[in-house]
Amino acid sequence: MRAQAAIDQAADEIVGLFENRVPEQKTPGSFFAVFGPDGIVLERGYGEKVLGDETAPDRDTVFRIASCTKSFTCTMLLMLRDRGQLNLDAPITDFVPAFRSLSPEVAPATPSVRMLMTMSAGFPTDNPWGDRMEEMTRVELDEFVSTGIRYSSTPGTRFEYSNLGYALLSEVIAEVTGRNYVDVVAAEILEPLGLTSTRFDEDPDADIAIGYRLANGAWQAQPFTAPGVFSAMGGLFSTATDLVRWSLWLAGALDPGDTSDGPLSVASRRELQQIQRAVPANLSKVAEFAEPTAHGYGYGLFVDEGTTKIVSHSGGYPGFSAHMRWHAPTGLGIVALENGTFAASSIPATHALQAALNSYGELTTPAPAWPETVAARDIFDSLIRNGDTASAEAVAAVNLALDAPYVERIAAIATAIANVGPLTTAALTEVPRELSDTPAVTNWTIEGERGRIRCHILMSPELPPRVQTFAVTTENH
Template sequence: MTIDDAAERGVTRLCRRVVRDEGLPGLSVAVTDGDGVLFADGFGSRDLAGNRPATPDTLYGIASCTKSFAGVALLQLAESGICSVDDPVSAYLPVEFDDPEPTLHHLLTHSSGLPSLGVSETLLARRMRLPDPGVALGDIDDFYAHVNGATDERTDPPGERFAYCNTGYALLGEVVESLTGRPFDEYVAEHVFEPLGMERSTFDDHEFSMADDHMTQYRRTEDGDLVASSLPTRDIGKATGGILAPVSELATYLRLHMNGGEAAGSRVLDANTLAQAHVGHVDVPGRAAGASEQAGDDRTYGYGWFRDESFLGDRTLLGHSGSITVSSAYLGFLPDEDLGVAIASNTSPDFPLGVVGEGVLAAALGADPHESVPFFRQQRRHARLCGEYTAYEGVMDATVEREGNVLQVSFDHPLNRSALPLTPSDPVRESGPQQADVVYRYEHVASDGRREPAAFRVKDGEVSLLIDRWRLRQV
């Protein structure tokens, strides 16, 4: 496959706009097919103080993108006959669960019945010197005690419900050590990094800090400022999000998945074995931005991969985002188009970096991300609707602002200082002499608990907000 000049310009334009509009210090991206890298570049700075540029070889913390590496490791061990993904986790670790016990498969698919137990959040906050709940997690014995103390927290029998659980992947990392006698990071380095020639990829924060081209990681404060931060690596739970890697090498790892277990001249897994990681084993609650309630859940989860069957209409997308507050990443590939993307930044925006990865894939295929990817389509809409509004003769003023993925309207009047979040639904386009050119429909929850409509009407380039008793015109 090739990326033509127009598609390359589209990728570049999108990345530069994201860096500018979202205030990212740096961003690196690599687009690959099954044979090699098609596009790779860096945008912005890997270090603001020295203004050193981000490059495709910059080392970033890839956070939960590590989970698919854990899936590969467990499948390697299962393929060798050392274990089965259907084995109960208690067969290998000193953990206690009531029947029915969760298996390795349930941990891999976040369907063990356990909710988040806060292990990763606690350790990340602790390493960044932020407030944490003070849970005892000083060593592996503390970790097992924490898990065993959560017996009554299980919400469902294994296999019935998806609930993202970092603790499950922390347990999987310990299973790898129990089975091999080697820590998870050492196993992955020897059995995944080395065969694929991923020479710069590491779990070691010292190796990271000594590398010539590594990120300075930034935490965004409540005021929106970027502050250089410590790197929150942790000894417990490396399988949940411990890898530090450049997008140039992550592209090689993607080719492993795109080529049925083989890349860089090495076979890491049999194709049929690796295919288990890509199957959607469990439904993931939720739906894409703007999707109707009737559409239902639209994603499933494999072994470290989310699976979406309706990307850009009817394409299958396998991907995973990751964030450790001071860095973020995304890995994704379209198996039928033989196209993949690795993307990373040295901070974590308010949205998963996966939406940028999806935009890059769309642009690489020649589509406009702002028309074809729900997140960017909604961003464009919100940019159009945000601003200052006023009612007839200035009797009521209001401000519409974007707050995360929703809009918020704030009224400015001595008798009304309220603020209402507006949740979007699909735009309804109407035409005719008495109708708006475009109607964007929203909902808000009134003070009595009722869900009430709001609508933005766009006619001849002018925007009006109809909410409660008011017609507010954008000024």
């Protein structure tokens, strides 16, 4: 209900971000769907999915989703890893023997599967070129890589977006399974998840949007390409309905209480959405958030992480632009699909989700303290008030007395009490928890006549956890 209310409150602002996309000739047609944990809450379609038919796209209109495909590819790779069929750190030459580098003295390391997944194989960025390579066959790929690949950096050392890397990953999947990449993903992911409108080729019976390129003020239709080895980097067609379902399945894994099933485990879906490779600031294209944000690439997904977490990926292809984006703590997200080359649907989508988050209010809540942390707090509160070292020692980790003997700790407590005046009989005051506080941490204050003592404990990783850090400072009124 809270997600619904936030989207409702931001609806006018969100609609305003998309309603002029067609008049401004960003795209012939545009559709967005803002969703919460239970599905689509706000949706609009503008313009025409096929010029001349005067019909706006809707949630079941099929668009090319381009590089949003990469999250499907990496899901399949993690499935094979989890089955014990694939080592992510194996070199690509285990699967594509024809692969070799052009300049081994420049790039002495052979890229691994993991490097390819995280855009750190050392290949140069290749978006315009890669977009035109989809129909390349396995034989043609072997011929291509056998002549040598020019590296732009040493494999495994930096992020650089590469579609060629994902074409090679399609070969990894094919070699491990003995089946064509397209068939494997369809059978292992799309069918089990009920993504019935998502496929790798043009369905003549589907409600499909035609892609266009703006040239000299006029829209020109772009031809569709057929599946090939580069389909792993951007070959999927899908609808907002299916893409929201996919996004929610991935986002749900970031909820500690998620028990949803599917072809990939909750733990591996969480792994998919963790930063595996940092993206340099000069390469980042993220919204302006109110706090510093770490930006990086997971497995087929971009991740922005600070006190909160946003996962996303864009797709750009001749004639199409797509974007999917979700905020893990609230379950809010958006899918945007447009049928114009270089439409950059990610821009309004990013700001639309931020508008919903601004309306949501507090986005995250700190983790509660463990029961053992709270119990230890009460014991060490008694140490300060009553000098009860025996009880404190009973819950102390082995390092506590070694780091500072109790005689020193009691002396420090006495000094603190002298600074704030005699302690009052008021109960302790728990300091409000911060987002950086783990369950092993708690802070509280004890009132004196002229000030207060601020107390801090940190529990150890033992079972049961014990107090490894105890500190007191003073604050004057």
